[in-house]
Amino acid sequence: MSIIFQQSVAGRKGVSLPECDVPFHHTINSKYLRSKDPELCELSELQVIRHFTALSRKNYGVDTNFYPLGSCTMKYNPKVNEKIASMDGFASLHPLLPQLVRGGMLTQGALAVVFELERILCEITGMDAFTAHPMAGAHGELTGMMIIAAYHKDKGNLKTEVLIPDEAHGTNPSSASIAGFQVTSIPTNENGILDIAALEAAISEKTAAIMLTNPNTLGLFNPLIQKVADIAHKYDAQLYYDGANLNAIMGKFRPGDAHFDVMHVNLHKTFSTPHGGGGPGAGPVGVKKHLEQFLPVSRIVKRSDGTYALNYDFPKSIGYIAPFYGNFGICLRAYAYILTMGAAGLTRVSENAVLNANYVMHSLKDFYDVPYLKTCMHECVLSAKKQLENGVHAIDIAKSLIDRGIHPPTVYFPLIVKEAMMVEPTETESKETLDQFIDAMKEIALLAQNDPQSLHNAPISTPVGRLD
Amino acid sequence: MSIIFQQSVAGRKGVSLPECDVPFHHTINSKYLRSKDPELCELSELQVIRHFTALSRKNYGVDTNFYPLGSCTMKYNPKVNEKIASMDGFASLHPLLPQLVRGGMLTQGALAVVFELERILCEITGMDAFTAHPMAGAHGELTGMMIIAAYHKDKGNLKTEVLIPDEAHGTNPSSASIAGFQVTSIPTNENGILDIAALEAAISEKTAAIMLTNPNTLGLFNPLIQKVADIAHKYDAQLYYDGANLNAIMGKFRPGDAHFDVMHVNLHKTFSTPHGGGGPGAGPVGVKKHLEQFLPVSRIVKRSDGTYALNYDFPKSIGYIAPFYGNFGICLRAYAYILTMGAAGLTRVSENAVLNANYVMHSLKDFYDVPYLKTCMHECVLSAKKQLENGVHAIDIAKSLIDRGIHPPTVYFPLIVKEAMMVEPTETESKETLDQFIDAMKEIALLAQNDPQSLHNAPISTPVGRLD
Amino acid sequence: MSYIANTDQQRSEMLKVCGVDSIDKLFSDIPESLRPKSFNLPEGKSEFELTSYFEKLAKKNYSHLINFVGGGFYDHFIPAAIDSLVSRSEFFTAYTPYQPELSQGTLQAIYEYQTDICRLTGLEVSNASLYDGGTALYEACQMAISTTGKRKIIVDGGVNPIYRKMLRSYTANLSIELVEIPVFHGQSNRDSLFSSFDEKTAAVILQNPNFFGVIDDHSDIVQKAHSFGMLAVQSVYPIAISILKSPAEQGFDIATGEGQSLGIPLSFGGPYLGFMAASKKLSRKMPGRIVARTVDTVGKEGFVLSLQAREQHIRREKATSNICSNEALCALRAHIYMSLLGREGIKQVASLCVDKAHYAKERIKAIPGVKVMESSPTFNEFTIKLPVDAGECVGKMIDYGFAAGFPLGRYYPDMDNYLLIAVTEKRTKYEIGLLAETLEAVLCQ
Amino acid sequence: MSYIANTDQQRSEMLKVCGVDSIDKLFSDIPESLRPKSFNLPEGKSEFELTSYFEKLAKKNYSHLINFVGGGFYDHFIPAAIDSLVSRSEFFTAYTPYQPELSQGTLQAIYEYQTDICRLTGLEVSNASLYDGGTALYEACQMAISTTGKRKIIVDGGVNPIYRKMLRSYTANLSIELVEIPVFHGQSNRDSLFSSFDEKTAAVILQNPNFFGVIDDHSDIVQKAHSFGMLAVQSVYPIAISILKSPAEQGFDIATGEGQSLGIPLSFGGPYLGFMAASKKLSRKMPGRIVARTVDTVGKEGFVLSLQAREQHIRREKATSNICSNEALCALRAHIYMSLLGREGIKQVASLCVDKAHYAKERIKAIPGVKVMESSPTFNEFTIKLPVDAGECVGKMIDYGFAAGFPLGRYYPDMDNYLLIAVTEKRTKYEIGLLAETLEAVLCQ
Numbered sequence A, B: 001m002s003i004i005f006q007q008s009v010a011g012r013k014g015v016s017l018p019e020c021d022v023p024f025h026h027t028i029n030s031k032y033l034r035s036k037d038p039e040l041c042e043l044s045e046l047q048v049i050r051h052f053t054a055l056s057r058k059n060y061g062v063d064t065n066f067y068p069l070g071s072c073t074m075k076y077n078p079k080v081n082e083k084i085a086s087m088d089g090f091a092s093l094h095p096l097l098p099q100l101v102r103g104g105m106l107t108q109g110a111l112a113v114v115f116e117l118e119r120i121l122c123e124i125t126g127m128d129a130f131t132a133h134p135m136a137g138a139h140g141e142l143t144g145m146m147i148i149a150a151y152h153k154d155k156g157n158l159k160t161e162v163l164i165p166d167e168a169h170g171t172n173p174s175s176a177s178i179a180g181f182q183v184t185s186i187p188t189n190e191n192g193i194l195d196i197a198a199l200e201a202a203i204s205e206k207t208a209a210i211m212l213t214n215p216n217t218l219g220l221f222n223p224l225i226q227k228v229a230d231i232a233h234k235y236d237a238q239l240y241y242d243g244a245n246l247n248a249i250m251g252k253f254r255p256g257d258a259h260f261d262v263m264h265v266n267l268h269k270t271f272s273t274p275h276g277g278g279g280p281g282a283g284p285v286g287v288k289k290h291l292e293q294f295l296p297v298s299r300i301v302k303r304s305d306g307t308y309a310l311n312y313d314f315p316k317s318i319g320y321i322a323p324f325y326g327n328f329g330i331c332l333r334a335y336a337y338i339l340t341m342g343a344a345g346l347t348r349v350s351e352n353a354v355l356n357a358n359y360v361m362h363s364l365k366d367f368y369d370v371p372y373l374k375t376c377m378h379e380c381v382l383s384a385k386k387q388l389e390n391g392v393h394a395i396d397i398a399k400s401l402i403d404r405g406i407h408p409p410t411v412y413f414p415l416i417v418k419e420a421m422m423v424e425p426t427e428t429e430s431k432e433t434l435d436q437f438i439d440a441m442k443e444i445a446l447l448a449q450n451d452p453q454s455l456h457n458a459p460i461s462t463p464v465g466r467l468d
Numbered sequence C, D: 001m002s003y004i005a006n007t008d009q010q011r012s013e014m015l016k017v018c019g020v021d022s023i024d025k026l027f028s029d030i031p032e033s034l035r036p037k038s039f040n041l042p043e044g045k046s047e048f049e050l051t052s053y054f055e056k057l058a059k060k061n062y063s064h065l066i067n068f069v070g071g072g073f074y075d076h077f078i079p080a081a082i083d084s085l086v087s088r089s090e091f092f093t094a095y096t097p098y099q100p101e102l103s104q105g106t107l108q109a110i111y112e113y114q115t116d117i118c119r120l121t122g123l124e125v126s127n128a129s130l131y132d133g134g135t136a137l138y139e140a141c142q143m144a145i146s147t148t149g150k151r152k153i154i155v156d157g158g159v160n161p162i163y164r165k166m167l168r169s170y171t172a173n174l175s176i177e178l179v180e181i182p183v184f185h186g187q188s189n190r191d192s193l194f195s196s197f198d199e200k201t202a203a204v205i206l207q208n209p210n211f212f213g214v215i216d217d218h219s220d221i222v223q224k225a226h227s228f229g230m231l232a233v234q235s236v237y238p239i240a241i242s243i244l245k246s247p248a249e250q251g252f253d254i255a256t257g258e259g260q261s262l263g264i265p266l267s268f269g270g271p272y273l274g275f276m277a278a279s280k281k282l283s284r285k286m287p288g289r290i291v292a293r294t295v296d297t298v299g300k301e302g303f304v305l306s307l308q309a310r311e312q313h314i315r316r317e318k319a320t321s322n323i324c325s326n327e328a329l330c331a332l333r334a335h336i337y338m339s340l341l342g343r344e345g346i347k348q349v350a351s352l353c354v355d356k357a358h359y360a361k362e363r364i365k366a367i368p369g370v371k372v373m374e375s376s377p378t379f380n381e382f383t384i385k386l387p388v389d390a391g392e393c394v395g396k397m398i399d400y401g402f403a404a405g406f407p408l409g410r411y412y413p414d415m416d417n418y419l420l421i422a423v424t425e426k427r428t429k430y431e432i433g434l435l436a437e438t439l440e441a442v443l444c445q
């Protein structure tokens, strides 16, 4: 398919604009003008429609088929939430309106959405206060680290370092580092959970925070999490919860109850907002009482008369981390999702997500190496170790799944598992779909023994083959 | 792909409904109840989404690529018109509201749309009055025939027969017949237009109407149309214009000016409303003054205060032919399209439609037989006569185009051309796209000589091969 | 804007290929004397102006009244998934599936839709859709006439008056005798019906629930009709028959209906969906397209338009019907609706309608001076008698934000004080309560 | 509703495979003591209830005021084709294109989007998007710091105060020195800027048009900055630079900006689009994803994520940025917008904005007591001085249906009487006239 610019023909336009209706033409002094037009393409509306329709057909989404991308929680994105987000009262609302004098009354519906979402996230996670501002998970991590830095600064603590398990997602060390901390990696033990002894050896007065996800990226829940919290708090280190894996534990475990101090949630994972081919997402951050004063401004408050208002008066706040109130359109969808679910629905979500993952793991354990063979949570990590003996890598298996109409799991992550394949089925998948995946994986395992070359050639059914 | 019912699993549901909020449960006497549930399928919302998303990907639309289906005017369907049709004030409006006492004021916007569309169609076609009620082209034909029958009845004429050229679309004779008339076919002459001598021989006092399209289905304009009108009117036969080919002549010719008495337009052709895989369309009918009193009721009138109202008081009306005011959603889109275009835009539409067709014809005339080689209007008819010598039929050419990513033209119509291929490019196609088609057609013509078998095997790129 | 892609330069290149030097030359077959006498239209609008214009028009429509108007066209809930699927352009910008290899999506969907309709009605064959419930009923009459060779049709007075008017129009010129048998206490009048049946009658046309919202078991009528060699046709409300006795269970030969309630917006009267199902022996009399399963050259399953020899593009004046473009996208909507709701969901909708309508009945019954017509069982719509003109009363209720029902006087001259009230699953207890309170207040004025 | 497909029976079959007899067993790793202390949420809503609830909330927002508020976020017209394309579920339900063979649609679109941004800014490399214009500006600071090894940043006072606040937050703990140089009569103050530059400075940050709507040619400032080995960064309004001197033409090393004006709804502040372009030599310092063209095993062209060694999932704590999920779908919207408008269309939007804004200026200038700040040229936004507090005045204008502008006192303590007025192509002559009339009337009260 040709690049859009190659289709351009001088003189075409894909949209009609109104004639100028004011009796006035203003000429900007040419010294401010560019010498040459930006060479945007020149196409008819139909050409644009065809180009992007054709591009879309070279893509694969949750609506196409099974998408068990580990750590990404590719669940169904309800269509009604798109409809809600496109309601004019939300989509056309200028974010500066509530900052006008008397402007608060202009946006009560939108402020209610953000306030109520933050309140509900507190209940789901056991935290005391939330901010909806962070615009993705990693942005939440950074915000959390900035809050932690502000806390220590305020207390006069001299903290320079953050401890992070070796299995952690790359954003964790990166966020800590960008917030100005040194990062120390803590090993995972033979059971696939944090090595407590190593943690105890590494922690010190310099330690600003420990950053964790639980279940971790191996899909395993750390039952000793209370212990970890105790160790952290002994040194006044703050315990950070990466909420990317929240889909495993709703109604079963709340980070706040286990004494985590800060956390983020990925609304585009657990709370079903569509991932958009890479974003936008939203990564609201929750904190315990002692950190609330450091949350970014603005914050939304509910007044005694039931109205909502912006409040900027938090002198210890870390300040602005987003231009406004976060990725409002995403928060709106997530709020709609939570209201659809209710407490019982969210609990069923986690129960079914965990059951689906265990079902996949148990169905495949005789065909693939399972590095930590025990009950997993919402995802399971397999390894292509056995297949590697025949020269078949995780990537070959991934590409072979593509030819069977299935999106591959996350491969080569977590880094600590050789030839890792991280399968997260999510709760919205049916047993029939899981069986389709399981059968494909079994068939591939067999081919890995009998005809490994056929797997190296995959994919053959896609618009392009393996790319450099 | 499996049938949706095969995916059904007992106990699933794809949508959530509200709990019953009234303190009341009513049990219908079991003698009125069915003994067995209708076996609709039981699926999750995600399953339904995937099923229909996958089905859509086995389809081809104007948004996919070139769609030169002759007689169908597969032009671009502007997206803004879809947005307008989905506005709540239109989409959620109950059609009985204006029939309530004081209800007229409740639907002024909708009544305005229909009234103004009818008025504008009069101007475009040169007719005196329009009704938006008919729900497709063929429905318009039937309505027109019913109006003609009512007219003759009212005058005491004893008319039993309708004359229709042999190249006409199948709906013409069928509509005339369903309206109670006998149909006599009039031959086409060697120039591809109506044989006037044959018409004069066939017409008689029994003749209720002559049904024509101009340009006809060969894409040729009959310059003697005035003569035909004169012949018809000598016998008080009404001249019916099938407006399916209106895309050729806007701003250039108005059936009303050439003394046509009744006509329909296909909003889903000339006026860009999407065809929906077979419908819905809309086929408004226009008439001259002397037939206005026979138009179906209701009719919309504009009162002197500028408001719109329904009027049922037309004692000679043929009555109700639709439950309400026609396919309102389609009329709305067509009205939006016409407002976008204006007179200049519509004229350019026809000019470019005709140019595109002639360009295709001239580019292919050395490769395919052109049964009537002269300037065509918005479509041209080719024949696979030459290719047939090598055993290659129009259908082989059609299926071979499919493998080249292009929708075939209409084949085997009009019936009077052997191995007909009727190409209607429409004005929204670019020269580049036409060239892509022309090149494919040339390549196929070459293969018809060198490797006819390869064409018999087509298509090979589709989800299924040639079907029985 | 005219959505035209070609530039002036391209046009002149193309003209050269055509061997002419101007576009005007291409129109030289049109005599000068026949050039348009006028061609005055409003000037073209940009997309922004267009949208603003229609936003203003849309706001002039009172689509947000609390709606108790039905009359065969209902304000049911439409799941968002339907819009998101039918807006896939491969569906909505395609033509009729003449090239099956490029149209398996539409074809399979229509095939499945036909199956839905068969399962709902209990009958064996269905088609790809007709224009609306009224024309579907007319097509059923034609089927009966052509099957029996007789030209008299008995129409029950409970059939939607709009459809009865349509039947009158369509048959006016065809020497078909239409006999309407008025209802008795809102129900089909067996005595009058039976005495109208004879050997010259092609069919009896009934409706369930009928226009007054009344449900019935027409088995006895069908049996009687069959004894005269007549066919029996029932027009049905598809949501209702998910729980009510199916046309097949009552012995009907043909079922038709309006499919609007199946996920299709009210949209001021259209596009809607005429559906039809019939017993197998009538399949060659069916109007419109029918999709069937078949196999390709290597035996792979696929779907095609079948029995095309009935259709106008092949049979011309001898076709069973003249229908060509139908309501395919509406049929797709209905199929998606039935697939989402499914076996349980559609019954749940029906039962919510029944419960809420009967709650409304109870509330309204309590209003002094108002009488609820209770001699016959009803589904989600029912008739009440007011102490005043129902039209006037509904007119007053508009000011309170209600479309309170449909005054029957409009179609039944002796029923000026009667009001038809429809209650769908969208009406809340609160809204029903408000209706009752407001009606009482308005009647006291 | 929980969108769960499996039935109780399927669940028990699956539990059997897992070798446990209840779902609870799967959660046995979570100690009883850590089970939720509470989990109280509102009860789940059906789709109909949900939609009704949000319709009510949406109506509480005054999105229909006639809008003259800008401040970096503009009410531009959005063609309908954009929504219809981005709602293709293959785009919006996909994850980040980690499997390129299944993601050529997203990848090619992003590649093309990057090309748009390069052509618009005149710079050589761009990325797949950043969160918003503010974080993009911060990322640019980080690039400058890491490229130059210096830790002082000069920020022009014309940079959006929201972004300046964001820079403050992000750098608070990083021993980076942020120096803000106030504007002089609404324009970059060359003297103060130049005297702040030194060998220890990493970069100067400018904005065009600046927050007061003023346009400038920053070439001289860039030249000076380069003479100190500094980088120069410009934050730009993409519609404006379709006609204004591009960042590259002024010599900037990095351009960033907020892409909201390119077809992205205002949506109460997000999701928006941070874009960035830079000169080639900075490509390895770029934050975020970059898509590049490559070939497959048989030489066929395709698109992939490239230079991933900069990114956090490979480099972890040594990555150039921590960004992972970005604003891909917003980038797609922007790309479709730019493709529809095209070379001519985007200039036409810019020129409509300029003409209408200047017409508004003329009209407002004529109001007694109002002063338009005219010392510097402007694009589509301009500053006026009122005889009263601008906040109060805007507050009063709300009752007349206007969001009349943004009172500068909110961010500039000494500018309480100043109002910033934005005019896009959507504002008609009539609306501008009404604004002027109403402002005059309100000032007379």
Ligand SMILES: Cc1ncc(COP(=O)(O)O)c(C=O)c1O
Residues within 6 Å of the ligand: A071, A072, A136, A137, A138, A139, A169, A171, A172, A213, A217, A242, A244, A245, A266, A281, A282, A283, D323, D324, D325
């Ligand atoms: C465990 C984990 N943490 C953090 C992130 C980062 O989230 P985001 O992509 O929203 O920035 C991810 C995303 O994949 C993740 O899986």
Ligand SMILES: Cc1ncc(COP(=O)(O)O)c(C=O)c1O
Residues within 6 Å of the ligand: B071, B072, B136, B137, B138, B139, B169, B171, B172, B213, B217, B242, B244, B245, B266, B281, B282, B283, C323, C324, C325
């Ligand atoms: C020439 C002609 N007349 C009539 C019709 C019938 O129109 P419709 O399909 O809208 O009923 C068609 C449709 O193809 C046609 O091409």
